[in-house]
Amino acid sequence: MRARTSMTAAAAAAALGAALVLTGCSSDDGKSSSDKAAGSGGSGDKAAASSPAKPGDGAEDSGGGTGGTTKAADVEGAWTAVTDAKPLSLAVTQGKAVLMAEGGTCSGELADHGSLMLSLKCADGSKKRTMGTVAVANDQLTVVWNGGAFDTFTKIPGTTLPKELKDLEKLKDLPQYTGQGS
Numbered sequence: 001m002r003a004r005t006s007m008t009a010a011a012a013a014a015a016l017g018a019a020l021v022l023t024g025c026s027s028d029d030g031k032s033s034s035d036k037a038a039g040s041g042g043s044g045d046k047a048a049a050s051s052p053a054k055p056g057d058g059a060e061d062s063g064g065g066t067g068g069t070t071k072a073a074d075v076e077g078a079w080t081a082v083t084d085a086k087p088l089s090l091a092v093t094q095g096k097a098v099l100m101a102e103g104g105t106c107s108g109e110l111a112d113h114g115s116l117m118l119s120l121k122c123a124d125g126s127k128k129r130t131m132g133t134v135a136v137a138n139d140q141l142t143v144v145w146n147g148g149a150f151d152t153f154t155k156i157p158g159t160t161l162p163k164e165l166k167d168l169e170k171l172k173d174l175p176q177y178t179g180q181g182s
Contacts, residue, residue, distance in 0.1 A: 128148070
């Protein structure tokens with residue numbers, strides 16, 4: 001029962017994230033992700049190089065090898081993870097992404113920068129999960145973040161994120177998430 005409630009809550013969070021993405025509710029300074037990445041002075045590369053990758057996660061693949069390449073379509077959908085006993089929800093639709101983690105929300109885009117990457121800006125100014133390399137294998141989405149975090153998400157089964165704001169009406173039967181265990 002608890003797992004089902006957690007999955008339902010995660011689906012509700014992902015739907016909310018999709019709504020934020022679709023309505024453009026984020027703080028945007030007018031710069032594209034590629035502008036931000038170019039202006040970072042390479043600090044993201046330094047952080048990523050110093051972050052240890054876990055064996056077998058595929059995160060060390062820059063996308064140029066023969067081990068398969070993650071495509072944007074593979075990342076589309078709603079994902080959930082638990083890191084350090086804290087729930088994370090990630091929603092990706094039409095190249096836009098929203099991450100809800102540690103009481104904060106980060107939004108941005110999924111783009112190909114030589115490898116598929118999430119480029120996010122967090123409302124609270126956090127830098128822990130703002131730029132991350134993405135890999136999908138066996139229904140698991142792995143993100144190695146430039147801030148040192150490493151997350152493995154599981155796709156939420158049976159979820160279809162809305163493509164338009166009017167599609168949110170179809171999700172009205174989801175229970176309200178209170179943030180408390182059940």
